[in-house]
Amino acid sequence: MLPTPPASRNPLRVAVIGGGIGGLTLALALRRRGLAAAVYEQAAELAEIGAAVALSANATRELERLGLGAGLAAVSTEPTELIYRDGRSGARVAAFPVRDGGAYRARFGAPYYGVHRADLQQVLSGSLAGEGLHLGHRLTALDQRGDVMALTFANGAEVEADLVIGGDGVRSVVRRWITGGEKVRYSGTSAFRGVVPMGLLPSLPDPEAIQFWMGPDAHLLHYAIGGEADSVNFFAVVEGPEMWTSERWLTGIAAGEHRAGFSGWHPAVIEMLDALPQTQRWGLFVTDPLRRWHRGRAVLMGDSAHAMLPHHGQGANTTIEDAVTLAELLAAGGARDLDRMMRRYQGLRQARTRTIQRSAWATNRLLHLPDSVGAAELAQRDARMARFPEDFGWIHAFDARAAVAEVIAGESRAA
Ligand SMILES: Cc1cc2nc3c(=O)[nH]c(=O)nc-3n(C[C@H](O)[C@H](O)[C@H](O)COP(=O)(O)OP(=O)(O)OC[C@H]3O[C@@H](n4cnc5c(N)ncnc54)[C@H](O)[C@@H]3O)c2cc1C
Numbered sequence: 001m002l003p004t005p006p007a008s009r010n011p012l013r014v015a016v017i018g019g020g021i022g023g024l025t026l027a028l029a030l031r032r033r034g035l036a037a038a039v040y041e042q043a044a045e046l047a048e049i050g051a052a053v054a055l056s057a058n059a060t061r062e063l064e065r066l067g068l069g070a071g072l073a074a075v076s077t078e079p080t081e082l083i084y085r086d087g088r089s090g091a092r093v094a095a096f097p098v099r100d101g102g103a104y105r106a107r108f109g110a111p112y113y114g115v116h117r118a119d120l121q122q123v124l125s126g127s128l129a130g131e132g133l134h135l136g137h138r139l140t141a142l143d144q145r146g147d148v149m150a151l152t153f154a155n156g157a158e159v160e161a162d163l164v165i166g167g168d169g170v171r172s173v174v175r176r177w178i179t180g181g182e183k184v185r186y187s188g189t190s191a192f193r194g195v196v197p198m199g200l201l202p203s204l205p206d207p208e209a210i211q212f213w214m215g216p217d218a219h220l221l222h223y224a225i226g227g228e229a230d231s232v233n234f235f236a237v238v239e240g241p242e243m244w245t246s247e248r249w250l251t252g253i254a255a256g257e258h259r260a261g262f263s264g265w266h267p268a269v270i271e272m273l274d275a276l277p278q279t280q281r282w283g284l285f286v287t288d289p290l291r292r293w294h295r296g297r298a299v300l301m302g303d304s305a306h307a308m309l310p311h312h313g314q315g316a317n318t319t320i321e322d323a324v325t326l327a328e329l330l331a332a333g334g335a336r337d338l339d340r341m342m343r344r345y346q347g348l349r350q351a352r353t354r355t356i357q358r359s360a361w362a363t364n365r366l367l368h369l370p371d372s373v374g375a376a377e378l379a380q381r382d383a384r385m386a387r388f389p390e391d392f393g394w395i396h397a398f399d400a401r402a403a404v405a406e407v408i409a410g411e412s413r414a415a
Contacts, residue, residue, distance in 0.1 A: 012335045014038070015151060015161035017139050017174055019046055021053070022302030022319040023167035024124040027132060028066055029327035035335070038161075040153065042138035042168075046125055051195045052116050052225045052233035054210065054313040057108035058398040059320040063123075064110060065401070071123045076113035077229040078104075079210040084385040087215030090205065090266040094385040098210070107389075108396045114210065114223040114233065116195070139173050144296040163338055164298040165326065167319075170285050172304030178295040186244040187284040187309055189364060192236045192258040196275040198224070201232060203268040212367060213269050214381075218261040219367040220269050221313075234272050235310065236262070237284070239368060244283040253281050284309055289354045294342040301326060306353040309360040311367060312395060318353050321400040325349060328404040348403055356395060 014030065016023045019041030027037045055063070055076075063072055078099040085092055097103035104112050125133070138154040142164060151159045166174025170184055198207060210223035222234035238261035258278040262269055287307040293300045302319035325348055334341030366381050384391070 012330075013160065013162045014165065014330075015040060015149070015159060015163070016165045016167055017151075017172075018167035018169055018302075018304075019043070019125075019133060019135070020167060020169060020302065020319075021120065021124070021316045022323050023165075024121070024128060025063075025066070025320050026165060026167060026301065026323035026326060028124060028128055029062075029324050030330065031128070031131070032066055033327055033331035035327070035330060036132060037165075038132045038134060038159070040134045040137035040139060040151070040159075042136070042154075044136045046121050046135070051193060052114060052223075053120060053316045054223055055113045055115060055120075055320075056313065056317050057104070057110035057112065057396045058400070059317040060113060061108075061110035062320055062324045062400060065324075066127070068123050068127060071126070072113065072115065072120070073111070075119035075123065075227050076111075076115040077208065077224040077226060078111055078113060079208060079223050081206065081209040082388070083206060083209045083211045084382075084388075085211060085213050085266075087213040087219065087262070087265045087269060090213075090268065093214070093382045094388060095209075096389055099208075107393070112210075112396075114225040116225050116231075116233075119226075139168065142174065142177050142298065144298075147297065149297045162297060166298060166300045166304045167302050167323075168304055170287065170303045170307040172300065174298055175287070175290070175300055175304045178292060178298055178300060179290060183288050183290065184285050184307070185288055187286050187361075187364075188242065189237055189239055189284045189309070190241065190244075191238070191282045191284055192253075192273065192278050192280075193282065194234055194272075194276050194278070195225070196232050196234065196272055198230050198232060200275040201268065201271055203266075203271050204232070205268065207232065213266065214367050214369070215262075215265060216370040217368050220262070220265075220272065221311075222272060232272065236269075236273060237311075237364075237367075244285075249283045249285055250280045251283070252279060257281070286357065289350075289357060293346040293350065297338060299326070299342045299345065305349070306357055308353075308357040309364055311360045311363040312356055312392065314356050314360070314395060318356060321398065322349055322353075324400040325404055328401055332404065332408055344407060348407060352398070359392075 014037040016039045019039045027039050030037045080099050083095045141152040143150045149161045149164045208224045213220045217239040220236040301322040329341045
């Protein structure tokens with residue numbers, strides 16, 4: 001873990017917009033490096049988006065370095081295995097040990113966790129102890145005056161900053177200022193989700209595994225969460241509706257609507273979908289890859305820069321990578337030359353997150369293959385699932401801090 005240096009007089013005024021997973025991780029990562037930041041969050045109290053999150057080694061290694069390892073372990077479940085199943089027969093298509101035999105930690109040097117979002121937020125915000133956190137501050141406008149950013153909030157507050165970091169999620173105000181447009185896109189898919197007590201799932205095989213149940217035009221993903229693995233978080237994704245007309249990403253549904261895409265599926269899937277009353281459908285939105293992540297003295301991180309489909313479970317994980325990258329760069333002299341710092345940051349983050357964004361789209365198709373594609377293509381899909389560790393190990397093996405060090409060392413050698 002990084003030691004926390006004595007409180008420094010950071011000459012740079014850093015304003016982080018959004019107290020989500022990214023904003024809180026960034027504030028903590030800066031703090032551990034002796035730099036201060038003010039976090040402005042619109043909610044009056046820290047809000048949850050989605051019920052749970054799966055954290056992979058590319059994020060847990062950073063959270064451990066921030067000193068959060070024990071706190072996180074206490075509220076998380078390590079999945080026994082990663083399993084892909086046929087959604088209707090329940091047959092195992094491919095399976096890989098995770099906790100079993102210590103396989104995942106041995107390969108990636110850090111754990112894989114299922115964690116309730118409220119618990120993750122608690123671990124992050126508990127460590128911050130509220131320092132620099134300004135709740136009830138919804139950013140409505142930003143403007144650059146010389147080298148200073150002027151921020152206006154809905155509550156009437158006006159603040160100046162030397163650097164603004166937009167961690168304000170998929171519908172980011174900071175992104176609109178940087179890119180001049182919204183660039184948020186409905187993916188054509190939607191989801192139902194829930195956290196179900198384990199006791200309500202008697203038909204579920206391998207209850208502590210992370211499992212994808214695949215079928216025509218739909219899939220269901222679930223994993224156990226909590227220190228005692230006493231609940232299962234599920235996320236059931238279906239194709240459609242074609243258009244998303246609601247202003248928001250949630251709409252009400254009719255009774256039984258959530259089950260329509262899963263007719264004839266395995267009893268464990270139906271049991272999970274029906275365990276609790278379902279009243280809402282989530283539209284899945286993404287951002288188109290951005291050409292520029294920064295403008296003037298403002299820069300994006302997390303969903304504001306690269307909101308992605310959740311099929312690699314990497315939205316939060318790549319956001320944590322962004323946060324650590326920014327903190328490392330700022331601590332490594334970036335504060336003295338912000339333009340250079342932001343160029344380096346974009347250089348480090350853009351290609352990786354874009355590749356994962358694209359891969360998540362491709363994975364959606366694989367998870368939802370209809371029977372009409374024929375036996376040969378379905379067999380090809382199964383063969384690809386069986387290659388998961390070879391094909392996607394690079395996502396989990398990534399070390400954000402090492403990547404920054406490598407770039408800085410490379411530049412020094414070239415200078
Ligand atoms: C249902 C669901 C399940 C998911 N599961 C996973 C998973 O298993 N693994 C994974 O890695 N990712 C997952 N994701 C993606 C993950 O949640 C996001 O990628 C991640 O939360 C992004 O973090 P962020 O800090 O960029 O944005 P957010 O967590 O969205 O936080 C943004 C914050 O900014 C605040 N804000 C917004 N606008 C303003 C404003 N104008 N002024 C001030 N504050 C503002 C919001 O209130 C919020 O607190 C999932 C997403 C969903 C929807």
